[in-house]
Amino acid sequence: MTTIGSAALRVPLQTAEATSVGSPVLNISIFGAFVAITLVIVLRASRNNKTAADYYAAGRSFTGGQNGTAIAGDYLSAASFLGIVGAIAINGYDGFLYSIGFLVAWLVALLLVAELLRNTGKFTMADVLSFRLKQRPVRIAAAITTLAVCFFYLLAQMAGAGGLVSLLLGINDRLGQSLVITVVGVLMIMYVLIGGMKGTTWVQIIKACLLIAGAFIMTIWVLALHGFNLSTLLGAAIETSGNAAITSPGLQYGVSAITRLDFLSLALALVLGTAALPHVLMRFYTVPTAKEARRSVVWAIWLIGAFYLFTLVLGYGASALIGADRITAAPGGVNSAAPLLAYELGGSILLGLISAVAFATILAVVAGLTITAAASFAHDIYASVIRKGKVNPDGEVKVARRTVIVIGLLSIAGGIGAQGQNVAFLVALAFAVAASANLPTILYSLFWKRFNTQGAVWSMYGGLGSAILLIALSPVVSGGEKSMITGADFSVFPLSNPGIVSIPLAFLLGWLGTVLSRTAEDPMKQAEMEVRSLTGVGAEKATDH
């Protein structure tokens, strides 16, 4: 109780300063140390970047455990860490629903996608989708959907970086935040340019360990304050918030029939989106065999599952020790729950560590997305479509490196433009686009013998187009209080997540396009893909240096 009392006393002080908690200098120093250490590691890792397989797939030399940790690093973005802890702290149980969707989704990857994909592809998602279909149209479509998903995800992370600094570094004005976004972007370009997939993977491994360790320590701390009893913790959260409803669903999504349907749509996008995220799929190529790909997913599931259990404790912990009012009043709003909790528990030092980890998170996720987008452009569009395969791998890697710079600059610009946008919305959007545009084609081409080029093209463009169109016509873009465009109202579609319409539509279009097509695909290729996907025959092995 004394904690709550002293917390209440500290409120006026903080709102008066209204810029940051803890010491910005300490936050920056810890973050600087992280950047310095990872840069050295990236430089060391980059010595062996010779071939395309080295640059895109880290020579396929990572173990399942390493890759699984890197996947967790890739997946647990700042939106999951800050966003979910904040959502639980404010909306209680409804925040918990996010983490369940994000975790269960990994079973789709484990059971249906990871190993088969590792066995049939080489560098990108398009390798698998175009394996037995017509190269050109399918590859272009897959590259476009890859770039679209990466772009939305990148915007979310960069916008998140801007919001985070306002809280942690005391930089409140737009110019200062833009400067920080630029610094994050330039650092990320350096990592990816120098380190390739190997360097990026190491950054993700380090970041995942720091993030999970940090969350673990805070979780134990919060539990210790409540006698290691979940019921006591929930009781304290109910007491601070004065609302018993925070331990059961409905606070956020139970408001009306529309919000309930919206939640259903979100749940669908979350569970089906993960196994179709291009930057997650590309990670499966960094291991030598399908068995290691399986091991990667198993590691990822344990780490991600444990992490989301921590966020449950941290969210209710923030709710109990800090209280929803103080969190929403803080400069970073909902996203500030985790940093505020760190400050409450361990003062400036723990806050500095957690802030540095949050920054590192953004940096690592952005790097992973950038290398995926660059590989897709260089490998699928430049090498295979523009040059029709008549390019040597060195030339392809050169193009990939240039693409990294272009994407880096674009995401800096986009991040500056997207400042103040809802980060969780942009991430959920990326999941919905991935689930609509990619998942039907991935599943059909792996499991449905008759599937053909027309089905793939219809499904990918139909899924991508309908998802983006529905978002443009949703209250997220216009007509609502928190819309991007406040002056106009063209929100014909009532839900903010398009998944419930666009995902079934993409599956339907894939089927319809296939049955209406008169040109059959090469049965030899289908047989080859099926045999390869299940046996791993001829799959690329690790390169040894």
Next chain:
Amino acid sequence: MGSHPVEPVAGSGAAVDFTEVQQTEQFRELRKRHRSFVFPMAVFFLLWYFAYVLLADYAHDFMATPVVGNINIGIILGLLQFATTFIITMWYVSYANRRLDPIAAELRHELEEAAPEAFIDPAGGTK
């Protein structure tokens, strides 16, 4: 490697008749074992997940029923989602190790021995 970054493996398929392999008893058994596990399991966890989501979405009072102290049915069902995810993961790994990997490895070795030239790793294996 050569000048075909598009092809998964250089010269793939030329020396091996994959349609023939696809028809062999051994391969059909592998495919059957794989699908008879992953399909029902995928249907099961998706149904269980959506049952949970629908309860959380439309049965607030039921989910708010207290069980022990402040822990209610909603919290328990949510934690059970974690538990089933972990259990299915371990179950699949043990199934794959026992029932899928041996037969896949056997087929792979047979194919690679029958036509080694078709399966030389083009990207870096020869380095």
